[in-house]
Amino acid sequence: MVKYISYGEFQQHMKNYYERYNSKVQFIEMINYLEINKMLYDEKPEITMPKWDESSSTEVFNKVIDALILSVTPLSMNPSRDVEEEAIIPTSRDVFIIRHPRYTSKSLHRHNYFEINFVVEGSCRFNFKNEEIKLKSGEIVIIAPESPHDVTIDDDSSVYTIMIRKSTFNNSFFPLLSAKDLLGQFLRTILQDDAHENYLRFFASDNKKIINCIRNAILECHKPDNYSNGCCISWINLMFAELLRDYSRTIQFYNYQMGTDFSLILQYIQHNYQSLTLSDLAEFFHYSEPHLSTLIRRNTGSSFTNLIKNLRINDAVQLLENTNMKVSHIAEQVGYNSADHFSRVFRSIYKQSPQDYRKTVAKNDSFKPFSKI
Secondary structure (H helix, E strand, O other), X not given: OOEEEEHHHHHHHHXXXXXXXXXXXXXXXXXXXXXXXXXXXXXXXXXXXXXXXXXXXXXXXXXXXXXXXXXXXXXXXXXXXXXXXXXXXXXXXXXXXXXXXXXXXXXXXXXXXXXXXXXXXXXXXXXXXXXXXXXXXXXXXXXXXXXXXXXXXXXXXXXXXXXXXXXXXXXXXXXXXXXXXXXXXXXXXXXXXXXXXXXXXXXXXXXXXXXXXXXXXXXHHOOOOOOHHHHHHHHHHHHHHHHHHHOHHHOEEOOOOOOOOHHHHHHHHHHHOOOOOHHHHHHHHOOOHHHHHHHHHHHHOOOHHXXXXXXXXXXXXXXXXXXXXXXXXXXXHOOOOOHHHHHXXXXXXXXXXXHHHHHHHXXXXXXXXXXXX
């Protein structure tokens, strides 16, 4: 039977339990404790939502969260180290977001969905396998499915936890990690690797846009209309776009096979591909050329030469489609010494010259507002 309690009341009970018994419990354990002690509501209570806007402080928005209602099914749930998405994400939702409960006991667990934790204010302890990391305000971790982890908060810090179905992550968010972006392609490879536990960690110091995206997504999670699920996905999509746009240079990840500096190598290639050689790259990162070549092929599935070629051609395509630059100038801008060399490479991929490609795109995209259909 479904019971109800507000976020604010639930969190106060967690704090009271800790102060009274000097002991911590998990979310499910507290829900069952409240049911046994008849502290849950049988009917969903009416709420008065506090006002807020984009400039509101964390303290003000916390009052908004405290007014939201949790719908739970007590006694039917048992604490487990393996959590399925069906047990935590509502049936009608692809994304579910909460403010992470404070004063919970440490319990490493796994689940089959993606989890994102964002420290809005204060700090928390992020436990992953055998390591513990203190995350501070502005830090974000994206945890891949089946990775043993836990997050604990012992004070009034605020951490938002975003839970995303694996199928939704693959369909709605992976397209952002486009193959045209080298770092995005690499991050996608990491998160799709079911054979190894992993997480991505971002440092987002100026995070107002990200906070606003998550705040709106939280409220969409609690709206009953038919549009709220799609709106929630859209807000999280915007959040990912902001992360990749502004904070990709700060990323770290956990993976013993790849080494913590490989994302920096990819970013360096992305920003210097026009004139970069394998020799230059090896010297900059203090690797031997054979080792660096092997590292690139193993982690991207491509050779250094093909990476450079694809980056050049992808940028050239954007310039052909969206500018009136001469082909010779495009060739020079993307790193080719001659327009003839550029044209030969382009033709080998697209089976037509750059000039013909531009004409084809212009013809297909022509806009005739008054023509008859």
